[in-house]
Amino acid sequence: MAKVKTKTAYHHGDLRQQLVAATRALVEAKGPDLFSVSEACRAAGVSTAAPYKHFADRTEMLVAVAMEGFGEMAEASVAAVSKHPPGSDEAISAMGVVYVEYADANPGVFKMMFAGDHQTDDLEEAGHGCYGVVLHQVAARMGKIEIDDAVMRTAFPLWTFVHGLAFLRIDGKAEFAKVDTDLEDLVAMATRQLLAVPS
Amino acid sequence: MAKVKTKTAYHHGDLRQQLVAATRALVEAKGPDLFSVSEACRAAGVSTAAPYKHFADRTEMLVAVAMEGFGEMAEASVAAVSKHPPGSDEAISAMGVVYVEYADANPGVFKMMFAGDHQTDDLEEAGHGCYGVVLHQVAARMGKIEIDDAVMRTAFPLWTFVHGLAFLRIDGKAEFAKVDTDLEDLVAMATRQLLAVPS
DNA sequence: CTAACTTAGTTAGAGAGACTAACTTTCCAG
DNA sequence: CTGGAAAGTTAGTCTCTCTAACTAAGTTAG
Numbered sequence: 001m002a003k004v005k006t007k008t009a010y011h012h013g014d015l016r017q018q019l020v021a022a023t024r025a026l027v028e029a030k031g032p033d034l035f036s037v038s039e040a041c042r043a044a045g046v047s048t049a050a051p052y053k054h055f056a057d058r059t060e061m062l063v064a065v066a067m068e069g070f071g072e073m074a075e076a077s078v079a080a081v082s083k084h085p086p087g088s089d090e091a092i093s094a095m096g097v098v099y100v101e102y103a104d105a106n107p108g109v110f111k112m113m114f115a116g117d118h119q120t121d122d123l124e125e126a127g128h129g130c131y132g133v134v135l136h137q138v139a140a141r142m143g144k145i146e147i148d149d150a151v152m153r154t155a156f157p158l159w160t161f162v163h164g165l166a167f168l169r170i171d172g173k174a175e176f177a178k179v180d181t182d183l184e185d186l187v188a189m190a191t192r193q194l195l196a197v198p199s
Numbered sequence: 200m201a202k203v204k205t206k207t208a209y210h211h212g213d214l215r216q217q218l219v220a221a222t223r224a225l226v227e228a229k230g231p232d233l234f235s236v237s238e239a240c241r242a243a244g245v246s247t248a249a250p251y252k253h254f255a256d257r258t259e260m261l262v263a264v265a266m267e268g269f270g271e272m273a274e275a276s277v278a279a280v281s282k283h284p285p286g287s288d289e290a291i292s293a294m295g296v297v298y299v300e301y302a303d304a305n306p307g308v309f310k311m312m313f314a315g316d317h318q319t320d321d322l323e324e325a326g327h328g329c330y331g332v333v334l335h336q337v338a339a340r341m342g343k344i345e346i347d348d349a350v351m352r353t354a355f356p357l358w359t360f361v362h363g364l365a366f367l368r369i370d371g372k373a374e375f376a377k378v379d380t381d382l383e384d385l386v387a388m389a390t391r392q393l394l395a396v397p398s
Numbered sequence: 399c400t401a402a403c404t405t406a407g408t409t410a411g412a413g414a415g416a417c418t419a420a421c422t423t424t425c426c427a428g
Numbered sequence: 429c430t431g432g433a434a435a436g437t438t439a440g441t442c443t444c445t446c447t448a449a450c451t452a453a454g455t456t457a458g
Contacts, residue, residue, distance in 0.1 A: 015407085034316075036443085036444065037446090038443075038444060048444085048446090049409080049446080049448095050408080052447080053406055053407070057445080057446075058445070058446090119371070127372070152377050152378055153378060153380060155376075156376050156378040159367070160363040161363055164358070164359040164362035164363025164365075165359045167313065167363065168362055171314070172315060173326070176326070176327070177330065177355050178348075178351050181352060186356070189356075190393065214435080235414085235416085237414075237415055246436075248436080248438080249435080251416095251417070252435055252436070253435090256416080256417075257417090
């Protein structure tokens with residue numbers, strides 16, 4: 001019988017996935033830089049050399065977590081968009097809210113996703129996929145099928161805004177700025193303003 | 200003679216400052232997480248135990264660099280503002296440009312400044328000082344002296360925007376989004392839109 | 399069913415880094 | 429000139445990443 005290609009459990013369980021889960025838990029618990037391979041091994045109950053049968057190095061473990069993150073965020077974005085008319089302000093706002101809420105709920109993973117260090121082609125592609133959802137909605141709003149330069153120029157400030165908001169909140173700067181505005185209101189307002197045609 | 204409290208050079212030169220400089224250079228060269236105390240020591244030509252006479256630990260060395268950063272950014276902001284009428288769109292935009300340009304020129308330091316890990320009271324205060332310049336300008340624009348809630352609510356989206364822009368550029372996501380708009384134009388546009396009174 | 403191969407784990411250890419303890423040198427005050 | 433504090437040093441501990449060499453378990457061919 002041909003191997004099912006996905007997760008075949010050889011000796012123990014699916015160690016790779018267990019390690020990714022342990023890594024993720026640690027990254028959330030203590031931040032990406034304080035994560036250690038050794039500790040993930042202890043959590044998974046294997047020797048410290050075991051991960052190297054599944055990952056080239058420490059970085060690759062973190063990348064695996066970031067990949068998971070992009071998958072989840074893309075999924076959540078699609079779900080959020082589907083509740084509103086394509087290309088509507090509501091659809092676009094909803095994606096922004098998802099973005100920030102994802103960061104709030106998974107600060108460690110979110111930071112990894114955009115860390116800039118350890119960039120992989122896979123990671124870049126996953127990011128591309130995620131941003132694609134946004135570009136698609138903005139194009140729809142502009143009555144276009146193709147994603148051209150105008151779409152890019154319109155979408156980018158939106159991304160910029162929610163990205164900044166996500167980071168400021170993660171790093172505790174939002175409270176510091178004493179802004180208690182409701183997240184949805186804030187994003188909706190910024191979306192409307194940034195999408196406004198310059199007068 | 201009473202000690203001058205600032206930098207008295209005992210044995211060798213002012214090792215503390217030399218270490219901060221070495222740390223900064225390394226942080227810029229290889230990123231904050233890959234920075235090592237040992238390497239800073241080699242750069243400064245001292246033993247690996249020497250830093251611990253000046254800093255409690257590795258983190259404190261990084262914090263010192265971040266403090267420098269806040270000082271420089273505050274200074275640059277003030278300089279930029281002074282070229283325009285107080286509270287004008289130009290003054291506010293100019294600060295945004297300074298923010299992003301500082302991040303471009305000092306990505307490692309910038310990341311440290313907002314890392315969220317190793318937060319100190321000193322660091323928070325320095326950040327406060329920096330943001331104060333912005334709040335002051337926004338208050339002026341709104342014809343106010345006091346920095347009240349309305350000022351905060353107006354200023355925060357601006358910060359959010361430039362913060363996001365800074366991070367996206369640092370992490371190479373701006374090119375990825377294929378946006379080649381001139382930085383000043385982009386910031387000026389966003390400033391105008393985000394300052395617009397919601398209709 | 400078993401021999402040969404592959405996969406996934408093990409232990410042991412090298413090399414680097416953070417930090418500590420105990421010692422030494424230098425500077426300064428009285 | 430002498431005692432004490434400041435600022436270095438060496439040596440050593442502990443932890444971490446990653447490698448090498450070995451072993452056990454599962455897979456496949458004959």
